[in-house]
Amino acid sequence: MKWFRNNIEIKESIVDYLENLFDDILNKNHKFKVSIGTDSQKISPFKYKFATVILITTYEELGGINVGRGGMMVYATYNHEFKASDKEIINERMVFEVSKSIEVAYHLSTLLDLYEVKLEIHADINPNPMFESNKALQQSVGYILGMGYNFKIKPDAIASSSCADKII
16 A cells, blocks of 8 residues: 555655654654544445545643644555445445454554554444444444454544545
8 A cells, every 4th residue: 555644655664654653752752542444435336445544643641631732644545346236335345444444453563562552443334223334333343343453433433434534
């Protein structure tokens, strides 16, 4: 995957880039957490554009209170075509989104463990059964938990529902 930050391609490996970024954050006496989320948008009947975001939110502890110090997005975009009927595609697409986020988390796991980073997988899935994405809720959450990650879904899944959504 080609990774970007502020529309500038990251030339080094994503692990090395994030390690330098984490060091910069810690040198400012800030703490941080990492969220990874993926969102998609239809571009033709079975073809979708995807964006996966690594969201780093920084904060500072001041007298027992956490004060936000901003956030940074590192992202990649790519296309994928599904070979399924319309009824199956929503489930497959939601699980594909989650699997891309988990794939990135797994790739970064050694670095995240080294820095003892709190990681969440954000799934762009609506808990309301009236929405199509809800059909994949159980399967996606089970997949995330089965891989040992914490998760958030809409409306709290900002890495996927807000950040990745804006990248596409």
